[in-house]
Amino acid sequence: MAGPLDDRGVVLDFDEVSDVVSREVLSRFDHRDLNQVLDNPTAELIAHRIWDLLEAAGLRISSLRLWETPDTSVELTAARDGRS
Numbered sequence: 604m605a606g607p608l609d610d611r612g613v614v615l616d617f618d619e620v621s622d623v624v625s626r627e628v629l630s631r632f633d634h635r636d637l638n639q640v641l642d643n644p645t646a647e648l649i650a651h652r653i654w655d656l657l658e659a660a661g662l663r664i665s666s667l668r669l670w671e672t673p674d675t676s677v678e679l680t681a682a683r684d685g686r687s
Contacts, residue, residue: 605663605665615662623657623661623662627660628653628656632649632653646669646671646675646677650677650679651679653669654667665681667679
């Protein structure tokens with residue numbers, strides 16, 4: 604998350620982030636056949652879709668990491684990927 608601190612001293616409370624992630628990401632992807640969700644469900648494309656969903660929900664994302672296996676992941680960052 605990126606942004607100014609609020610009066611509680613946080614950018615956004617983890618419970619609020621968890622609610623958005625549950626509603627916008629987990630409800631769409633968790634325990635689903637990803638071939639039914641995306642035409643080409645690569646880790647990279649899934650990460651980009653998650654980024655877009657979280658931004659559309661009002662979260663200011665600065666980075667996102669999606670683990671494909673315990674040893675492999677994809678990471679998106681605002682600076683490197685041209686995301687806002």
